[in-house]
Structures are given as C-alpha cells and as structure tokens.
Amino acid sequence: MSLKDIQSTGNKDTRSGFGDGIVEVARKNENVVALTADLAGSMKLQQFMKEFPERFVQVGIAEANMIGIAAGMTIGGKIPYTTTFANFSTGRVYDQIRQSVAYSGKNVKICASHAGVTLGEDGATHQILEDIGLMKMLPGMTVIVPCDYAQTKAATMAIAEYEGPVYLRFGRPVWPIFTKESDFKIGKAQIFSEGTDVTIFACGHMVWNAIQAGIELEAKGISVEVINIHTIKPLDEEAVLASIKKTKCVVTAEEHNIIGGLGDAIAQVASRHFPVPIEYVGTKDTFGESGTPKELLKKYGLDVPDIVAAAEKAIQRKK
Amino acid sequence: MPELKAIASQIRRDIVRMVHGSSSGHPGGSLGCADFLTALYFQVMKHDPNFNMNATNEDVFFLSNGHISPVFYSVLARSGYFDVKELATFRKINSRLQGHPATHEHLPGVRIASGSLGQGLSAAIGAALTKKLNKENTTVFSLHGDGELDEGQIWEAAMFAPHHKVDNLIATIDWNGQQIDGPTDKVMSLGNIRQKFDAFGWTTLEMNGNDMDDVIATLDKAKSLTGQGKPIAIMMHTIMGKGVDFMENDHNWHGIAPNDEQLAKALAQLPETMGDY
Numbered sequence: 001m002s003l004k005d006i007q008s009t010g011n012k013d014t015r016s017g018f019g020d021g022i023v024e025v026a027r028k029n030e031n032v033v034a035l036t037a038d039l040a041g042s043m044k045l046q047q048f049m050k051e052f053p054e055r056f057v058q059v060g061i062a063e064a065n066m067i068g069i070a071a072g073m074t075i076g077g078k079i080p081y082t083t084t085f086a087n088f089s090t091g092r093v094y095d096q097i098r099q100s101v102a103y104s105g106k107n108v109k110i111c112a113s114h115a116g117v118t119l120g121e122d123g124a125t126h127q128i129l130e131d132i133g134l135m136k137m138l139p140g141m142t143v144i145v146p147c148d149y150a151q152t153k154a155a156t157m158a159i160a161e162y163e164g165p166v167y168l169r170f171g172r173p174v175w176p177i178f179t180k181e182s183d184f185k186i187g188k189a190q191i192f193s194e195g196t197d198v199t200i201f202a203c204g205h206m207v208w209n210a211i212q213a214g215i216e217l218e219a220k221g222i223s224v225e226v227i228n229i230h231t232i233k234p235l236d237e238e239a240v241l242a243s244i245k246k247t248k249c250v251v252t253a254e255e256h257n258i259i260g261g262l263g264d265a266i267a268q269v270a271s272r273h274f275p276v277p278i279e280y281v282g283t284k285d286t287f288g289e290s291g292t293p294k295e296l297l298k299k300y301g302l303d304v305p306d307i308v309a310a311a312e313k314a315i316q317r318k319k
Numbered sequence: 320m321p322e323l324k325a326i327a328s329q330i331r332r333d334i335v336r337m338v339h340g341s342s343s344g345h346p347g348g349s350l351g352c353a354d355f356l357t358a359l360y361f362q363v364m365k366h367d368p369n370f371n372m373n374a375t376n377e378d379v380f381f382l383s384n385g386h387i388s389p390v391f392y393s394v395l396a397r398s399g400y401f402d403v404k405e406l407a408t409f410r411k412i413n414s415r416l417q418g419h420p421a422t423h424e425h426l427p428g429v430r431i432a433s434g435s436l437g438q439g440l441s442a443a444i445g446a447a448l449t450k451k452l453n454k455e456n457t458t459v460f461s462l463h464g465d466g467e468l469d470e471g472q473i474w475e476a477a478m479f480a481p482h483h484k485v486d487n488l489i490a491t492i493d494w495n496g497q498q499i500d501g502p503t504d505k506v507m508s509l510g511n512i513r514q515k516f517d518a519f520g521w522t523t524l525e526m527n528g529n530d531m532d533d534v535i536a537t538l539d540k541a542k543s544l545t546g547q548g549k550p551i552a553i554m555m556h557t558i559m560g561k562g563v564d565f566m567e568n569d570h571n572w573h574g575i576a577p578n579d580e581q582l583a584k585a586l587a588q589l590p591e592t593m594g595d596y
C-alpha cells in the first residue's frame with residue numbers, strides 16, 4: 001500500500017474513542033469500573049455513567065485518592081479505569097502509581113487525555129510532555145499511545161483483557177481517523193508503508209503527520225517506511241530491528257519531550273543491536289505554552305515539514 | 320491456643336527479635352500496635368490463612384503505616400499465613416519479608432505495598448467499594464499512624480468515604496503522639512483528631528489500644544455500627560514501645576534496633592508463650 005492511499009475517513013477526538021470504547025467493553029465485561037477526578041465530561045464518560053451508574057466512581061479533585069482507590073478495587077476482581085488529564089494522571093500521582101499500582105502489580109488502567117501540546121490554550125500547566133517517560137520507567141507498566149479515534153477505542157477495549165497496570169495516553173483535539181479498530185494489537189507495531197531509505201517511527205497524533213511527511217518524501221523519490229509504535233512498552237523490538245536493518249536510518253516523531261519518550265526507546269534498541277543515525281522530532285526539553293494546537297505543533301517543531309527535514313537529515317547522515 | 324494477651328506477648332518477642340536480627344526496623348509503633356493486631360487476626364476478623372488475593376467473603380486488613388511491618392509479619396505468621404521460621408529473614412537479602420510490606424515477593428497476607436505513607440486509606444476504601452459491588456457482607460479494616468495524618472491524601476480519602484457512604488470500613492488511627500522527628504505536637508500539630516473525623520462525617524470511637532479488653536469491646540462495637548451509612552474511625556491511644564519499659568514513650572525507638580544487651584533486657588520483660596521462631 002502506498003502512503004497516498006491512506007485516507008482519513010472522518011475526524012474525531014481520540015478521547016471520544018476512549019469514551020465509546022469503555023462503554024462497549026463495560027457491556028461485555030462486568031468487572032470494568034470507571035473512576036474520575038471531576039473530569040467526567042472532558043473524559044467523555046457521559047454514556048458510561050448513564051448505562052452503569054453503580055460502576056462509576058466520582059472521586060472529586062483528588063487524583064492521589066483516585067489512584068489508591070483504584071488499586072484497592074482490584075482486590076476482589078474489578079478492573080478500574082482511572083480517568084483525568086495526562087498531567088494529573090502521572091506527574092501529580094507518581095508515587096501513588098509507583099507503590100500502590102506498579103510495585104503492587106495491580107490491574108489498574110490509567111487512562112489519560114489532554115496529553116501533549118495539542119491540549120492547546122490551557123497552556124503548559126496542563127500540557128504534560130514527560131508522561132511517557134515517567135510511566136515507561138516503572139517496572140511492569142505497559143504504555144500505549146494510540147494514534148486516532150478508532151485505535152483509542154480499540155486500545156480501551158483491549159486493555160480490559162490484558163492483565164497488569166497500563167498507561168493509556170490520548171488527547172483533546174479533533175484529528176483524522178485513518179485506522180481500523182481491528183488493526184490494533186497490544187505490543188504489535190503497525191506498519192503503514194514499506195520502504196528502503198528511512199524509517200519514521202511515530203506514536204499518537206504524530207502518526208498522521210508522519211504519514212503526510214512520508215507522502216512528501218515519496219514525491220521526492222525517497223522510499224519511506226512509516227511505522228506506528230502505539231505500544232511503547234513492551235516495545236515491538238522485532239519490528240523495529242527488521243525495519244532499521246533495511247533502511248539504516250531513523251526518524252522518531254512524538255508529542256513528548258525527546259528525553260524519555262518514544263525516541264529514547266527506539267535509540268536503546270538501535271544502540272544495543274544495530275546502531276544507525278537517528279533524528280528526533282519531539283519537544284526539545286522545554287515546556288509548552290498557550291496557543292491553538294496547529295500553532296503549537298508548528299512552533300515546537302512537530303509539524304509535517306519538521307518530519308520531512310529530519311528524514312532528509314537522517315538519510316544524509318548515512319552517507 | 321493461648322489467650323489473646325499471651326499471644327500479644329509472643330508477638331512482642333518476635334518484634335524485638337526480628338528488629339535485632341536485622342539491626343534495623345521499627346520497634347516502637349510495632350510494639351504499640353501489637354494488642355490491636357492480635358485482636359484483629361486472632362478474634363475479630365473472619366479471614367482465611369490460605370491466602371487469596373481477592374479476599375472473597377473475607378474481612379480484610381490494610382496496614383497503611385507500613386513501617387510497623389514487624390508486628391504485621393509476626394501476626395500473619397502466628398495466625399498461619401506462613402511459617403514462623405521465615406520471620407528470621409526479616410529485612411535480609413532474598414526475603415519475602417521486605418523492610419516495608421509488599422506483594423512483589425508474594426508474601427501471603429499482604430495485599431498491597433505500603434511504606435510511602437498516606438496511601439492505605441484509599442486502598443482500603445477501594446477494597447470496600449468492591450466488596451459492596453460484589454454484594455459481600457464483610458468488613459475492611461485499616462490502620463494508620465497519627466504522624467501519617469500529615470499526608471494530604473489521607474484527608475482526600477477521609478472526605479470520600481462519608482460522601483460515598485463507605486460503611487463497611489473501620490479505620491483505626493494509632494494515636495501515640497510520636498513521629499520520627501519528635502512528638503506530633505512539635506512536628507506538626509494534629510489537634511483533636513477525633514473531632515476532625517467527626518467533622519468529615521465519620522462515626523468515631525475511642526479506645527485504649529494497649530488494653531486488650533477495651534480493644535475487643537471497641538472493635539465489636541465498631542462492627543455493630545457497620546452498614547449504617549457511615550464509615551467508622553477508631554482513635555486508638557497507644558504507648559509507642561509498649562511492653563518494653565526502656566522503649567516506652569520514646570520517639571527515639573521509632574526506627575532503631577536494640578543491641579544484644581538491650582534485646583536481653585527486653586525479652587526478660589516479655590514471656591515466651593508460643594515458642595520463639
């Protein structure tokens with residue numbers, strides 16, 4: 001399949017994929033319960049609350065308590081989904097997640113919206129760009145960053161059947177839908193195109209931008225492999241290595257600090273098994289700021305031309 | 320089986336021997352809470368030493384102030400969760416008896432890690448909610464240090480439980496007035512803890528945690544008050560270091576181990592009733 005053939009079938013926010021997914025999985029699995037810290041509306045939980053009022057827990061603005069309650073609820077077999085913005089899901093409650101969830105091996109699903117700069121106007125207090133790193137450093141934590149509405153819905157449903165703590169990261173903006181729910185499998189990289197000159201590994205909203213960059217590169221005669229690493233941990237090392245052995249250079253693209261995120265994960269695999277030039281598209285050890293998602297992606301170097309330039313540089317470095 | 324006071328004496332021997340054996344650990348709070356935990360595990364709670372993480376149809380206990388692990392481990396072993404000989408591995412390499420309780424090494428009887436303070440009341444509430452969803456008629460117990468109440472998460476949880484009518488929960492505060500850096504009044508004033516829990520909407524009780532008869536009577540009373548729409552909090556007055564005269568009421572014994580001479584002096588005050596491990 002050529003990248004040009006990948007069409008958007010509509011536009012929707014990924015958090016709506018979460019809201020729809022949790023209702024669908026709750027209908028099938030009676031152990032699924034949802035908790036929120038005063039953000040049920042933003043997390044698209046209205047339908048869940050309507051259908052399963054007894055399985056919905058309003059915690060108020062008390063995220064630490066929410067994580068602890070979720071950990072306790074697993075004792076007796078519930079599968080708690082905690083819901084709030086990514087910043088309050090991770091940095092604010094790191095020690096609660098570390099001790100009560102990760103170290104204790106609890107089957108808690110930490111579901112986080114409004115990640116990254118595409119949160120927009122609320123600004124840097126709410127735009128966490130460090131959460132993937134925080135979560136992937138915890139032993140036993142699975143980290144999933146789906147790329148669109150359909151994939152977020154699929155991931156929301158898949159994690160109910162997946163034993164162990166999970167961090168599921170998604171976002172606020174309306175974004176193209178270009179995958180099918182059936183494409184998603186935890187831990188399995190999604191290959192959009194096969195190429196020989198450069199591999200672009202991306203996650204979350206940046207997958208769509210990576211595809212657009214790939215189309216531009218193809219028009220310039222460059223053969224591009226675009227791969228969606230929706231599961232950052234455990235990483236599909238086999239798919240990563242197979243690709244870099246073929247293309248021999250890499251671009252990583254993520255809405256996250258280049259320190260600690262997807263790029264670091266890919267670089268560690270490459271440095272251990274098959275060192276190649278890597279260019280990093282992500283925020284450069286900085287906080288975000290207020291603005292529209294589009295303006296912010298441009299200002300912080302996360303736009304399509306940034307990926308194109310990074311790919312050309314990576315290819316140049318091979319020589 | 321010896322009577323409860325005799326069991327508590329053996330538990331206290333275990334505590335000082337464990338802490339001496341690893342030259343580290345927290346004897347003060349452990350000794351103070353020995354009567355309470357003995358009462359819970361040997362009389363009050365309906366529980367199964369054939370450990371099942373899900374605790375289906377069992378009462379369940381959460382130790383939030385995880386540093387008093389010696390008393391927890393001793394009570395678990397003495398009530399049949401694992402061999403008492405394993406108490407000798409406390410805080411040593413490759414042991415299931417970590418410095419602070421953990422599920423990670425699969426020690427029977429522990430359902431969540433604690434040690435970083437302030438998290439256990441939330442976990443207890445969560446387990447209580449699940450028991451309600453599962454339509455169980457069982458009770459969740461938890462224990463917290465008074466110094467631990469400095470942590471903000473405790474008050475998030477204290478606000479939650481009455482709002483959501485978590486009335487299958489009995490939380491006990493070990494009110495010994497001491498924390499690591501000194502008396503709680505000097506480190507961070509707690510004021511009247513009972514009035515605070517009253518104001519948050521809990522049913523509150525008060526007891527002498529070192530008087531076995533009062534402990535049993537108060538826990539029985541607390542159980543009779545479950546299922547009435549409110550969580551229950553017990554203010555438990557204890558003496559840190561209770562049972563070993565030179566450790567009593569001295570915050571310096573919060574987290575240090577006795578030397579050989581101090582151990583002998585301590586054991587001389589504590590009758591061996593169930594056989595040392």
